[in-house]
Amino acid sequence: MRRVPRWALLPSGSAPVVLVGGWTTAAALEGPSYDAVRQTISVLAAYGAAGFWVMTSALFAVGVCHLGTAVGLRAAAPAGRVALAAGGAAALAVALVPAPSSGGSLRHGSVAATGFAFLALWPVLAAVRGGADAPWALRLGPALAASAAMGGGALWYLIATGDGGPAGVAERLVTSLQSLWPLVVVVSCLLHQHRTRPPTP
Template sequence: MRSASAAPRWALLSSGCAPVLLVGSWAIAQARQGPEYDPAADTLSVLASYGAASYWLMTGMLLALGTCYVMTAYALRQAATAGRLALAGGGLSALALTLVPAPSSGGALEHGAVATVGVVLLGAWPPLAAARAGAPTPWGLRFDVSLAASGVMFASALWFWAELQSGRAPGVAERVVTFLHALWPFLVVLSCRRSAAA
């Protein structure tokens, strides 16, 4: 742990904005896409593809989401450096997705590769950020809690991969994994602030 002080208020703001931006943007985008869009069967990449009704909305959301992750990683001084770098890398992956959006139909190797890097980094950051054993630690940075969070994120990512293969409900699985990725930094920042206030 680099500091026992609370994460700055802007870390609370940036981490808290991430899940709100994510869910709000996909809700608006799927409404704009119309009835032909099936949120259970269609992925978020469909909403952000070239020619989609909400291409610019989803591109803006990715830019804001990536920035939130990077700002949170910078501010979260209580976390170990490796975890902060992984979280920032996940944010940079979100930013990079705007450069390689999915095509309007079919897949894209570049898009899939960047998205996979982001999923791995955002899934791996919790245990990498955990504090060393023996130090007084906010619950969100305890190794056991962080490992459990990471396990849930990777399990949801595997579920998403399985749904992509089967075609049953990849949209649902993707929303779960991306929401978990967006929510966990906020919970960690909350735990750091509560620990510092205690």
């Protein structure tokens, strides 16, 4: 199994911090008119929003982080690395194609949905054979659980968006899971490498 470099901790660890910091700062700039329970992150990144540049920059940075993690995560199956990179590219596209201030956009929504799909699929696609010999987060069981949690969160988000429910909470939950899992996988790989490293003569 190929070794994961320690520098992979930087992009994987930065993604959740940048994402949460971005929406927290942008929401503070937007003020009390913004309802974080029912309104989505896209509202913060829409043209004309007070925190437009903050949220847009955060989404762009998260995309770069996912791309960097995909490069460094050499122990994962190639299909998973490609899916993670595609999710990162979708995040870049979401930043470059913000929703209009008037409301939803088919183009923006399509790009965001594509990103959700790739980031929900990448854990199971990244799983490797080896059972107990593989890093914990790259085993099929945990990978399936992660993909199922992300898929379930995305489904809740779609339902909440359609019926006027807590779409903001649902979106934050699923995007938090999607930004955290790459870090979990990287840490799992590094710990596995440390435990299985041959003793120094």
